[in-house]
Amino acid sequence: MPPGSVTVAYSNQLMEHLHPDDAREQLRNIFEALAPGGRYVCLTPNRLNGPHDVSRHFDETATGFHLKEYTIGELRTLFKQAGFSTVDLYLGGKGFYRGFPLCLPPLRRGLSNLPISLRKAIARSLPVRALLFGRLVGTK
Numbered sequence: 001m002p003p004g005s006v007t008v009a010y011s012n013q014l015m016e017h018l019h020p021d022d023a024r025e026q027l028r029n030i031f032e033a034l035a036p037g038g039r040y041v042c043l044t045p046n047r048l049n050g051p052h053d054v055s056r057h058f059d060e061t062a063t064g065f066h067l068k069e070y071t072i073g074e075l076r077t078l079f080k081q082a083g084f085s086t087v088d089l090y091l092g093g094k095g096f097y098r099g100f101p102l103c104l105p106p107l108r109r110g111l112s113n114l115p116i117s118l119r120k121a122i123a124r125s126l127p128v129r130a131l132l133f134g135r136l137v138g139t140k
Helices: 020-033 072-082 105-112 116-123 126-132
Strands: 006-012 034-043 086-093 096-100 135-139
Touching: 006 020, 020 034, 020 072, 034 072, 072 086, 072 135, 105 116
Parallel strands: 006 034
Antiparallel strands: 034 135, 086 096, 086 135
16 A cells, blocks of 8 residues: 555454564554554454464463464554554444543453463453453554
8 A cells, every 4th residue: 555545444353363573564564554643443362361263272372373462552562663653442342332541451460460270261251351352543
């Protein structure tokens, strides 16, 4: 795409399939393609309640088709490194989404420090899963 020609870019279940170096490059390319004020909407499984590929049956981290699963915080950092001026989190479903501040670090840190079996049990519960599976929106 020509630089500055896209107003909205969208990916659903893509980032986790990219090598981390390629994910960084992809974010830089999306940023360059976006027009000023353009947005990139990214949906990807959260590492904290994964893995979400076949490796969930035999490993604690994604080692199958998912090359890297990210937390919201890790993605936010990658978006900022790519140049996005703001990164927002939208939670919801069935056509209704609401912006939430990216102020969930205590939840993420708390979950990260738990033993894997307890972390998965809590992170896969419906209320926590809803908080972890958001739509990250980066604005140029």
